[in-house]
Amino acid sequence: MTAFLATGGRVLTPASRDATALAHENGLIVWAGSDAPGPALFPGAERVDLEGDWVAPAFAECLPEGLGLAAAAARGVVPAALPSAHGLDGIEDRVRAGERVVLDADVDPAQLAAELTRLAGEVGGPAVARCIPVLVGGTATRNTDDTTLAALAAVGTVILLRPLVDDLAGTDIVRIAASGVALAASTRVGDEVRPWDALRALTSVEGGRGLSPRAAFTATTRGARRAAGARDGTAGTLTPGTPATFARWQTGELAVVAADDAVQRWSTDPRSGVPPMPDLTGPDPVLRALLVDGLPAGTTA
Incomplete structure (x- = not known):
């Protein structure tokens, strides 16, 4: 070529x-x-x-199901497919099989942290981290305490923010990022992608602390690739x-x-x-x- x-x-x-x-x-x-x-x-x-x-x-969109690829490409967005989300049921089997772990938005972060910590003690932290646990938006951004965040970070958890879907008002995203938890972000709302609006939402959280534009961009590019399974740190x-x-x-x-x-x-x-x-x-x-x-x-x- x-x-x-x-x-x-x-x-x-x-x-x-x-x-x-x-x-x-x-x-x-x-x-x-x-x-x-x-x-x-x-x-x-x-x-x-x-x-x-x-x-x-x-920009990489890791919630691409039903997304019009041509329309996404016209906005500078490419798909980075994330496996279907699930609840806590069956998480042990997935981890032991080395499969991806993607949790629904309504999963309690504290319960997830406790379960992943237990599994890390049994199969090893690296084995859990290789599953790249992803917690999709929702409760992950609301009132999660520092102890829970530290436990999630210890096993390589990624929190996938949905700035155009979830209400981030009052959220201290800077605190979440500082905990060591990896951040990814979706640019999607409904059946369309609006990447620049997603960046604006991440950087201007009402009553909270939003990300810098550079950090927000990283969440929608490298972070989204990480959530979709990239492990090399450079994708x-x-x-x-x-x-x-x-x-x-x-x-x-x-x-x-x-x-x-x-x-x-x-x-x-x-x-x-x-x-x-x-x-x-x-x-x-x-x-x-x-x-x-x-x-x-x-x-x-």
Whole structure:
């Protein structure tokens, strides 16, 4: 497959905070950095001018049942299928068989924590963590105490937030994240996906503490991939060696949001060290392209 070198943009990648270019080949990201060395590193690559666009991992939706894939792709969202949810009944059999554990929204987090802790004592914590327990929204975000959160974190639990479905008013999502529990987030409401509205909901929790835009974006990309079963820690990022699944967005000036007590302030100061993001107080960025494994969405190799 032909190598592609895209330059002249703004690239969100762990490889470089100031990346303006990236290259992909055979469906994988192979490099990200500044424009200057790209042509020498990839002399035979097909060139793409990003025209200042922002390139970032595609949003991943792990509740894809009944989702129109073409409509999702048009919003920069790709499916990352999560197994069907279930209750606490049968969880022991699933763990002992090494199967995925996905819990319904009405499961009591304290009961789940107690059961997973018991199983960890019998089969080992790593065996439970390999099942990537996922607790879907609902009660997981309401009044879960620190002891329960710590117990869930100890066995690798992921809490899947549904910001466009569940009432997050008064929720301290920052406290949940600080407990060590991995966070994922759905961009879905009904039969459609609204990724930028999901980010706004996660960052502006009424009466509570929402996530930073960067953390919210991570929950809808890398976090969603984790919930769907990825274990390598890099899925859902533009790290060299990962699938070239990313979106290209036309957006205005990127900004950094930093918390100042209870107030969030937007800044463009590069000294913050935080990767800049599209300003969520403005209009939605416009999707220019979506690539899945290096190919335009909807095509196959």
